[in-house]
Amino acid sequence: MTLPSVRRSVLVDDVIQRLRAEITSGRWPVGGRIPTETALTEQLGVARGTLREATRALIHAGLLQARQGDGTYVRATNELAGAIQRLDSELADVLEVREALDAQAARLAAERITPQGLAALDGLLAERADAWQRRDRDAWVRADHAFHQAVAVASGNALLSDLYTALGPALRRSMAAHWDERGFHGADHRGHEDLLDALRAGDTARAARSAAANIDATQGWHRDAHATAPEPSATTEG
Amino acid sequence: MTLPSVRRSVLVDDVIQRLRAEITSGRWPVGGRIPTETALTEQLGVARGTLREATRALIHAGLLQARQGDGTYVRATNELAGAIQRLDSELADVLEVREALDAQAARLAAERITPQGLAALDGLLAERADAWQRRDRDAWVRADHAFHQAVAVASGNALLSDLYTALGPALRRSMAAHWDERGFHGADHRGHEDLLDALRAGDTARAARSAAANIDATQGWHRDAHATAPEPSATTEG
DNA sequence: GGACGTTAAAGGTCAGACGTTTTATGTCTC
DNA sequence: GAGACATAAAACGTCTGACCTTTAACGTCC
Numbered sequence: 001m002t003l004p005s006v007r008r009s010v011l012v013d014d015v016i017q018r019l020r021a022e023i024t025s026g027r028w029p030v031g032g033r034i035p036t037e038t039a040l041t042e043q044l045g046v047a048r049g050t051l052r053e054a055t056r057a058l059i060h061a062g063l064l065q066a067r068q069g070d071g072t073y074v075r076a077t078n079e080l081a082g083a084i085q086r087l088d089s090e091l092a093d094v095l096e097v098r099e100a101l102d103a104q105a106a107r108l109a110a111e112r113i114t115p116q117g118l119a120a121l122d123g124l125l126a127e128r129a130d131a132w133q134r135r136d137r138d139a140w141v142r143a144d145h146a147f148h149q150a151v152a153v154a155s156g157n158a159l160l161s162d163l164y165t166a167l168g169p170a171l172r173r174s175m176a177a178h179w180d181e182r183g184f185h186g187a188d189h190r191g192h193e194d195l196l197d198a199l200r201a202g203d204t205a206r207a208a209r210s211a212a213a214n215i216d217a218t219q220g221w222h223r224d225a226h227a228t229a230p231e232p233s234a235t236t237e238g
Numbered sequence: 239m240t241l242p243s244v245r246r247s248v249l250v251d252d253v254i255q256r257l258r259a260e261i262t263s264g265r266w267p268v269g270g271r272i273p274t275e276t277a278l279t280e281q282l283g284v285a286r287g288t289l290r291e292a293t294r295a296l297i298h299a300g301l302l303q304a305r306q307g308d309g310t311y312v313r314a315t316n317e318l319a320g321a322i323q324r325l326d327s328e329l330a331d332v333l334e335v336r337e338a339l340d341a342q343a344a345r346l347a348a349e350r351i352t353p354q355g356l357a358a359l360d361g362l363l364a365e366r367a368d369a370w371q372r373r374d375r376d377a378w379v380r381a382d383h384a385f386h387q388a389v390a391v392a393s394g395n396a397l398l399s400d401l402y403t404a405l406g407p408a409l410r411r412s413m414a415a416h417w418d419e420r421g422f423h424g425a426d427h428r429g430h431e432d433l434l435d436a437l438r439a440g441d442t443a444r445a446a447r448s449a450a451a452n453i454d455a456t457q458g459w460h461r462d463a464h465a466t467a468p469e470p471s472a473t474t475e476g
Numbered sequence: 477g478g479a480c481g482t483t484a485a486a487g488g489t490c491a492g493a494c495g496t497t498t499t500a501t502g503t504c505t506c
Numbered sequence: 507g508a509g510a511c512a513t514a515a516a517a518c519g520t521c522t523g524a525c526c527t528t529t530a531a532c533g534t535c536c
Contacts, residue, residue, distance in 0.1 A: 010518095011519075012520090046520080046521090047521045048521090048522090049519095049520070049521070050519085053519095067529075068528050069527075069530070070529055071529095
């Protein structure tokens with residue numbers, strides 16, 4: 001017979017799926033500690049080796065983090081960020097991708113954003129401006145990223161939002177390598193307010209244009225930083 | 239002492255890294271079979287359980303595929319496609335993200351594409367047209383995707399290109415679910431030729447506009463397919 | 477109350493055994 | 507000689523049990 005066989009799925013895959021479901025469902029919240037290996041082997045009725053293969057898969061994927069002698073913790077709810085970081089991309093490349101996503105997020109958000117979304121953006125922009133005045137770099141980075149992230153969420157596109165989130169760590173990692181060489185780059189106040197106005201007005205074209213312009217500013221800073229070094233090999237990259 | 243300890247990395251992580259290096263370097267080519275567990279345990283000097291944890295991590299990541307009784311094969315060189323597919327995105331969301339990446343790829347390619355790149359695009363477009371005339375759906379899909387992929391590569395942005403590639407399976411998967419409901423959608427001959435012209439001319443704005451217009455056509459097809467069903471719940475999607 | 481040593485518990489690694497599936501081999505029959 | 511079948515080898519899948527390493531909590535001592 002050519003019956004494609006009952007294809008009794010591999011046990012480890014079942015375990016992976018069940019552990020992953022606990023994470024994605026939020027029953028195991030990010031930052032929390034999951035049950036011990038002993039407990040899980042009993043609950044799931046599998047050998048420790050099988051369970052360890054499953055957890056190791058999720059650890060590599062970036063969903064879990066194991067600490068010997070302590071326990072295993074939840075780190076993320078999807079594997080996107082981990083996958084992107086393993087690509088080890090150049091900052092310039094990350095910025096170009098972010099520019100594309102940013103513009104599209106702005107465009108879509110201009111059509112779909114809700115009053116609540118607009119209010120949230122208002123608050124984040126105020127935080128961002130406040131941090132800038134206090135010269136608090138970390139707070140500014142947080143607020144700035146939260147603002148962009150909120151725009152991505154307001155796009156109503158889950159994939160776009162997830163991608164944007166996942167790009168964050170790679171961006172910060174690359175950025176940090178350049179930051180101390182060149183210093184804190186000048187933040188563009190007006191650009192973000194212009195974007196917010198466009199979203200409020202539902203002006204898709206202006207929103208996209210404004211978002212692109214904001215990224216351009218960062219790219220300009222990045223280009224300038226490199227222009228100071230005549231030889232690319234003189235920097236930390238490469 | 240507060241010396242952050244020698245941080246003797248976990249053995250499994252070393253193994254994962256070494257296996258992954260074999261894949262990313264191309265020493266283990268995609269589609270090929272990797273050495274058996276017995277051989278690897280000897281080469282690496284680790285227990286079978288440790289090796290299995292490593293391979294399991296790469297299997298879940300989508301880099302490897304194990305077949306009981308046969309062997310383990312290389313499936314991909316990075317974990318992006320696997321990560322994106324686990325998000326289980328809506329087709330509409332995938333199309334919107336692809337639109338953003340497509341336009342950006344076209345814009346960048348218009349600045350950076352080489353004569354060889356242009357020649358390659360010429361050939362792919364001819365293949366695409368030929369498949370269309372022969373009413374060969376599979377060949378057309380392949381050629382169409384290869385064309386877009388080539389544009390992404392011509393952008394000179396590795397991250398953008400990788401993302402585009404990784405989006406492919408998710409796109410095809412979603413698309414297949416809709417295809418038979420609505421039939422093969424009308425392909426736009428002129429749009430792609432217009433894009434190629436813009437690239438040849440180095441016209442970034444026109445290239446981006448053309449790319450966006452091409453995606454719009456697919457989105458229109460997708461929208462129409464849903465418009466035929468008055469109740470969204472009447473379709474296969476959730 | 478703080479410094480220190482002890483100890484229990486958690487994850488990390490190793491070893492060996494057996495099960496299940498696939499592929500290749502070899503034999504038998506027509 | 508070609509095809510069908512039975513057999514055996516090889517590969518991944520799972521289980522059991524032991525021991526190591528690291529961490530955190532506890533308790534003791536000064």
